[in-house]
Amino acid sequence: MDxxxxxxxxxxxxxxxxxxxxxxxxDAVIHFAGLKAVGESVQKPLLYYNNNIIGTVNLxxxxxxxGCKMLVFSSSATVYGWPEEVPCTEDFPLSAANPYGxxxxxxxxxxxxxxxxxxxxxxxxxxxxxxxGAHPSGHIGEDPRGVPNNLMPYVQQVAVGRRPHLTVYGNxxxxxxxTGVRDYIHVVDLAxxxxxxxxxxxxxxxxxxxxxxxxxxxxxxxxMVAAFEKASGKQxxxxxxxxxxxxxxxxxxxxxxxxxxxxxxxxxGIDEMCPGSMELG
Numbered sequence: 524m525d526x527x528x529x530x531x532x533x534x535x536x537x538x539x540x541x542x543x544x545x546x547x548x549x550d551a552v553i554h555f556a557g558l559k560a561v562g563e564s565v566q567k568p569l570l571y572y573n574n575n576i577i578g579t580v581n582l583x584x585x586x587x588x589x590g591c592k593m594l595v596f597s598s599s600a601t602v603y604g605w606p607e608e609v610p611c612t613e614d615f616p617l618s619a620a621n622p623y624g625x626x627x628x629x630x631x632x633x634x635x636x637x638x639x640x641x642x643x644x645x646x647x648x649x650x651x652x653x654x655x656g657a658h659p660s661g662h663i664g665e666d667p668r669g670v671p672n673n674l675m676p677y678v679q680q681v682a683v684g685r686r687p688h689l690t691v692y693g694n695x696x697x698x699x700x701x702t703g704v705r706d707y708i709h710v711v712d713l714a715x716x717x718x719x720x721x722x723x724x725x726x727x728x729x730x731x732x733x734x735x736x737x738x739x740x741x742x743x744x745x746x747m748v749a750a751f752e753k754a755s756g757k758q759x760x761x762x763x764x765x766x767x768x769x770x771x772x773x774x775x776x777x778x779x780x781x782x783x784x785x786x787x788x789x790x791x792g793i794d795e796m797c798p799g800s801m802e803l804g
Contacts (some may be wrong), residue, residue, distance in 0.1 A: 530543055533578070534556050534577075534578030534579070534581050534582050535573070535574065535577055535578050535581060537581045537584075537585065540581060540582065540585045541585055541588075544585050544586070544588075544589040544591065545589070548589075548591075549586075549589070549591045550591065550593065550725075551591065551593035551594065551595070551721060551724060551725075552582070552586060552591060552593070552594050552595070553594075553595045553597070553717055553721070554579065554582060554594060554595065554596045554597060555597045556578060556582075557574065557575040557578070557579075557597070557626065557627075558570065558571050558574050558575060558623070559599075559623060560623065561601070561621050561623050561624070563623075564621055564622035564623035564624075564626075565621055565622060568622040571622045571623055571626050572622065572626060575623075575626035575627075575630065576626055576629055576630060576633075579596075579630050579633065580633065583633070583634075583637055587637075587641070587644075592641070592643045592644045592645065593644075593645045593646075593724045593725075594634065594644070594645075594646045594647070595646075595647050595649060595717055595720045595721060595724065596630065596631070596634055596646065596647070596648050596649065597649060597651065598627045598630070598631055598648045598649055598650045598651070598733070599623075599624065599627045599650055599651055600650050600651060600652045600653075600706075600735070600737070600774065600776065601619055601620070601621070601623065601624030601627060601628075602617045602618075602619050602624060602627050602628045602631065602650060603615050603616075603617065603618070603650075603774070604616075604617070604618035604619055604620045604624070605620060605771040605774075606771070606774060609741070609773050609774060609775050610739060610775050610776055610777035611735065611774065611775070611776055611777060612735075612777040612779075612780070613650070613733045613734065613735060613777075613780055617631075631648050631733070634646045634648060634731060635731050638730055638731040639731075642730070644730075644731075645724045645728075645729045645730065645731075646729075646730070646731040646732070647720040647723060647724060647729060647731075647732050647733070647734065648731070648732070648733040648734070649716060649717065649720060649733075649734055649736050650733060650734070650735050650736065650776075651708070651713065651736050651737075652705070652706035652707070652708055652735065652736065652737035652738075652774075652775065652776050653674075653705045653706055653707045653708060653737075654707075654708055654709075654710050654713050655674075655675050655707045655708065655709060655710070655793075655796040656675075656709045656710050656711070656791070656795070656796035656797075657710065658710065658711060659711075674705075674744065674747060675707075675747070675751075675796075678747070678748060678751050678759055679751075681759050681760065682751070682755055682757045682759060687760065688759075688760040688761060688762045689748065689759050689760065689761050689762070690761075690762050690763075690764050691744055691745070691761055691762070691763050691764065692764050692765065692766055692767045692770060693764075693765065693766035693767070693770065694763050695766070696766075696772045696773075697772065698743055698772065698773060699743060700743050700745045700746070701745075702743045702744035702745045703743065703744055703770060703771070703772060703773070704741035704742065704743050704772065704773040704774065704775065705741065705742060705744075705774055705775065706737040706738055706739070706740065706741060706742070706774065706775035706776045707738070707742050707747065707793060707796060708736060708737050708738055708789055709789065709790075709791035709792075709795060709796050711790075711791065712736075712738075712789040712790055712791055713736055715787060715790075716734075716736040716781065716785070716787050719781075719785040719786060719787040720734070720785060722785075723784065723785055732784070734780055734781040734784070734785060735776040735777060735778055735780065735781060736776070736778075736781065736787075736789075737775060737776030737778055737789070738775075738776070738778070738789040738792070739775065739776055739777060739778040739779075739789070740775060740792075741773055741774075741775040742793055746793065747793055747797075748761070750793040750794055750796075750797045751797045753794075753797070754794070754797035755797070
């Protein structure tokens with residue numbers, strides 16, 4: 524789409540949403556809009572509840588009023604809280620550990636309630652694990668504004684000298700190298716997962732379904748750092764610190780349901796994620 528055709532709207536601005544939906548007929552919506560910094564959500568919970576939940580309620584109301592009742596929602600693995608076992612399957616108990624995660628959990632429940640109230644609605648909830656990387660074109664990079672909230676931007680900023688070192692929180696976990704394990708998924712795989720979800724909405728009688736989007740494999744912090752060092756040719760200085768309260772030891776996805784029902788499977792591993800993440804603006 525031509526940038527001049529893009530329409531930037533705060534979802535809390537309901538009149539602007541109404542104007543947009545009155546001007547164009549939409550078949551479906553992919554809803555990514557939301558604040559996502561865990562630490563900030565703890566400090567500013569009302570900001571997160573206001574932005575994420577009120578914005579979503581407005582969107583659902585306007586979609587319904589205009590007969591657009593197909594939604595793919597960007598949820599998160601944070602809705603699993605700190606799971607007692609892995610891999611995480613979609614039927615695990617839900618228990619978010621912070622306000623950001625609770626906004627995702629609450630919105631999931633709102634979507635379920637809306638669909639139950641009106642069977643014209645078709646909703647797919649996608650629980651992302653740990654998105655990493657950038658599109659190979661280089662037009663879209665991984666250089667967030669402000670303080671990063673994910674591992675990879677910290678690694679990048681150390682590599683280019685913006686930060687003196689990477690702090691690793693905890694090296695005494697019961698993992699292969701003592702550092703925490705997460706499921707990192709390439710952003711291109713993530714995008715393909717959304718296309719697969721849209722196809723599912725159009726091709727089936729989906730009511731409200733949930734799918735994990737991950738690789739189904741766990742990677743330690745040190746493994747990710749080593750992969751970045753290999754891709755960049757630069758050494759990443761490390762400082763080992765104590766565990767952060769509440770951090771889980773190991774979290775990774777079961778992707779069997781997405782593979783079976785969406786015909787989707789992640790194609791890329793950490794060796795593909797790191798090169799695409801190296802260019803900083």
